[in-house]
Amino acid sequence: MEKLLKKLLNKPWIVIAVTIIISAMFFMQMKQNSRMETDLDKYMPQDHPAFVYSDQAEEWFGINDGIIVAIENKNGIFNTATLDTLKQLTKRLQKMDEIVKADVTSLYTADNIVGTKEGMDVKAFYKRVPKSEEKLNELKHNVENNEMTFGRLVSYDETVTVIIAEIRDDVFTQEFYEEILALADSYETDDIKIHVAGRPIVEGTMALLGPADMMKMVPIVLLVITLVLFLTLRSVKSTLLTMAVVFFSVVWAFGLMAVVNVPIYAVSTMIPVMLIAIGVADGIHLYSHLQLFLRKNPDASKKEATLDMLQNMWKPVVMTSITTAVGFISLLTSQVYPIKYFGIFTAFGVLMAMVFSLVLIPAGIMIFGLPKVKKSKKDESNIETNLAYGFAAKILKRKSVSIYLTAAIIILSIVGMQKIWINSSFLDKFEKDSEIVLTDKFINDHFGGTTTLNLILDSEGKKDVFKNPDVLTLVDQMQSQLENDLEVVGNSFTLTDYTKRMNKVMNADNEKFNAIPDNQYLVVQHLAERDSIAQLLSSLDLARQSSLAQDLTSKLAILDSEPLDSLAQKMIAQYLLLYEMSGDPENLNKVVDYDYAKLNVTFQLKSDNSKAINSAIEIIDSYEEDFGKQGITMNYAGSGYKGLVFTDLILEGQIMSLVLSLIIVIILLSLMFKNFKIGLIGAVPIAITALISFGTMGFLDIPLNTTSALLSSIAIGIGIDYAVHFIEQYRNNASKSDDMLLVAQKTMAHSGRAISYNAIVVIAGFMVLLFSVFPPNRELGALVSLNMFTSFVGTVTVMLVLLKVSNIYFKKEKK
Amino acid sequence: MKKLQITSVLIAIFFAIGFSPKVSGQSLTGKQIVEKAYNRDTGNDQTSNLTMTLINKSGNQRVRKIKQFTKDLGEVEKNIMFFLSPADVKNTSFMSWSYDSDKSDDQWIYLPALKKTKRISSDSKSDYFMGSDFTYDDLGDRKLDDDTHKLLREETIDGKKCYVVESVSKDEDYMYTKTITWIIKDNFIGLKKEFYDEDEDLLKILSIKKYEEISGLLIITNSEMKNVQKNHKTSMVLSNVQVNIGIPASKFTERMMMRGL
Secondary structure, rough: OOHHHHHHOOOOOHHHHHHHHHHHHHHHHHHHHHHEEEOOOHHOOOHHHHHHHHHHHHHOOOOEEEEEEEEOOOOOOOOOHHHHHHHHHHHHHHHHOOEEHHHHOOOOOOOEEOOOOOOOEEEEOOOOOOOOOHHHHHHHHOOOOOOOOOOOEOOOOOEEEEEEEEEEOOOOOHHHHHHHHHHHHOOOOEEEEEEOOOOOHHHHHHHHHHHHHHHHHHHHHHHHHHHHHHHHOOOOOHHHHHHHHHHHHHHHHHHHHHOOOOOHHHHHHHHHHHHHHHHHHHHHHHHHHHHHHHOOOOOOOOHHHHHHHHHHHHHHHHHHHHHHHHHHOOOOOOOOOHHHHHHHHHHHHHHHHHHHHHHHHHHHHHHHOOOOOOHHHHHHHHHHHHHHHHHHHHHOHHHHHHHHHHHHHHHHHHHHOOOEEEOOOOOOHHHOOOHHHHHHHHHHHHOOOEEEEEEOOOOOOOOOOOHOOOHHHHHHHHHHHEEEEEEEEEEOOOHHHHHHHHHHHHHOOOOOHOOOOHHHHHHHHHHHHHHHHHHHHHHHHOOOHHHHHHHHHHHHHHHOOOOHHHHHHHHHHHHHHHHHHHOOHHHHHHHHHOOOOOOEEEEEEEEHHHHHHHHHHHHHHOOOHHHHHOOOOEEEEEEHHHHHHHHHHHHHHHHHHHHHHHHHHHHHHHHHOOOOOOOHHHHHHHHHHHHHHHHHHHHHHOOOOOHHHHHHHHHHHHHHHHHHHHHHHHHHHHHHHOOOHHHHHHHHHHHHHHHHHHHHHHHHHHHHHHHOOOHHHHHHHHHHHHHHHHHHHHHHHHHHHHHHHHHHHHHHHOO | OOOOOOHHHHHHHOOOOOOOOOOOOOOHHHHHHHOOOOOOOOOOEEEEEEEEEOOOOOOOEEEEEEEEEEEOOEEEEEEEEEEEOHHHOOOOOOEEHHHHHOOOOOOEEEEEEEEOEEEEEEEOOOEEEHOOOOOOOOHOOOOOOHHEEEEEEEEEEEEEEEEEEEEEEEEOOOOOEEEEEEEEEOOOOEEEEEEOOOOOEEEEEEEEEEEEEEEEEEEEEEEEEEOOOOOOEEEEEEEEEOOOOOHHHHOOOHHHHHOOO
């Protein structure tokens, strides 16, 4: 290895030329092949049972996420202008390519089925926009009296009405969103306001906004890092070469991604973040060593200096990079492909950063010369050294302080971690006062909710189970319990609602019958009918075989042959047949399958936050036993639920890989330093960093989500770098001296100095993200900074103490 | 208005027999061709067993068996039908009286579980018949003057020479902007029909699979309507067809609906 590096040192131009040529090739590939994946379904493992079931259910019932277009008129919506806008907008949406024509629902498309004295009346609420006062009042009256519409398509205060347009899979684009917004805008007047919301909008905006914001912020981050790097390294050449290492490693990572045709996922935008944080470290350590060497040997030639740098530093650089890369490769245990890719390509980038640091930086020095070491800086370097010496002495003197403080922080973090919660919400990722959040709130205030949770009840193939009144009554109970007990559940909808509506309609709109048909009641009716016929028959003169008597006799026979326990079930079957014949049969297909063996219950929630969804699931699950008795199993479906499962999967994988990488790191460190204790000691800063990171999130009520979970990887990646550099230096120094304090002080002045530079540079860079417009990116900036800081502090304090206490290198020396 | 008149429906889709096909020689206009198709002799009365099968895009089927009666009484046509299966809707019956004048149809439904006959009124002509892919209009409620008819061309399909006629709706709000019908030149049976939606996209295709001569009249006994946008289809098969057997007018009453078969 050393020989190879030395050889390359003699051919700096070739090294640089080769690097640039390959980078250019990768860059071309990126330009041609890179594509952004914004469809969230593509992120989910398609073969996970929960997703397989959900996808099937979506197919069975045509479950799609809907765009909600709300038309608001503070003076009320029952006037010609607003109703005309509703009609026009409905028609325009139906004509859009991204929208299935039949899947646009509004007051304009809905049927009004009402009971009359004689029977039943099926009408559209309106076709021609009503103009006269009388017609408008009639419409208002019809809406108010139809529970399928009032509160669902028209708000109870009658100031808002919605159009729900389901969109096809994979069609959301920025252009489509803008087209919808422009369409909505074009219908706004002084009185009429139009709002657009719904999960597709939220998802789409997020998938576009997050990475877009990242692309905007990364250059600023790079600029700040470059600046701070310059302030610490005090050399333009060194700064530029270090940044070149980062730049090339990012290009190669994304280039390789393009070559093997892996799309850029939202988490992939974290790759540059990781590479910046890790890539600058190698450069800083190399230059830091070089500077110290030059201070001692001001007259050394550039070749001597570079050789010394390589000789002393290649090992820690390789060790840190390999351990970091292995940490990322442990992400392969995740079930989520974008995260696997993230792990692989970050690991590749880290290894490339290592190669560039060992090859490109020396080549750069050979060509452009050594960084200048100004003589005037002598005082300053003394101050620095004194500071490091003093600090090391203090830490070692007050060992117990570090240990106790660390213990306290660990305990506190563990307490904080208890409060950590997972959030799969998309809306929570936006600013509280952003348009998208406000619109969502507006619609939630007026309607059942913008988030849907689908419960799929499945009788496992047994037919007609969902015509059974006992089953439907149980479903109805569950619906009422959720609607009444949980504020967050605004509405629910399934076959029970159609059944109840038909029962009411067929009983002359009597509110008493707004219920699932009751068998007991029907039996009483049935027997009363039978008795009255029998009585009538017996009162007739039997000698006269009238046709009336014939009719009555046959009717009586039919009644008597009727099994009494299935009266309600037949009633339901006949209502549903009638509904199919009079309403839009597609409506029923959305709630029940052809065999009445599968039921889709839709709950509308006012929040897509995981706590809200889980609170609903908890109550629903309490019905599992009751449904189980009827041979019915429960499953969930829909995008809200998939998001929930997905987040759990990510976290599960993340925790797995965290533990795994911690173990691998301990093993690697033990092997590298040929001592198991060192392995454990080296893992301490990492463990502390991860604990504090999660503990802080718990205390600050920052929920875990896909990005914040991935940050534990950074904790490992960086923590290990600090530890390896520090231990390696400590070992080197210990081999030269028996004075424990001096060894610690020297290590502090060398590695400690480089580590602090590294921390300062990266923290400064990531603080920039605090000014991002996208909250998750702000969290990311804050957490990376925090992780850098704790890793640094942990390494130079408690790890140093542990190194000393363990006494490893000195024992060996004495032997 | 026009619900549940399955018979007139069947007769019209199945555009039963018409004028004796002697009119050849003179070229007919689109309107004349459609008129002949609409006005084919359907007999005075008819009874049959209808098997209606709904097939959704996953290939699931829903099968319904119905016994139906129809009678033409001059200015009013009366239909009555009884469900035979599925079991839980057995004896459910529907009756409709449709008038030649502009008067809306009268319709009744009897649900045996409810034990009451109810009147149904509906303003929607585009309603789907029993949850099938046929609307009532498709089944024959359409009047000749509701559309502007144009003979597009002549074409041979399935070995039969057909007129191809385009009928464009006069009412802009109607659910179909236009239909294109292939009408057999010999007997004026509509063999195939395409329905175009509000945006002039193809929505449905009706195909006649089989027609038979029964008591001297041509009766379509097997047809299929496919909704190409939803990938959903409905097949209607008639069996035990009897024509002109003298069904009494007293068959078509609320009392008969309640009594069942």
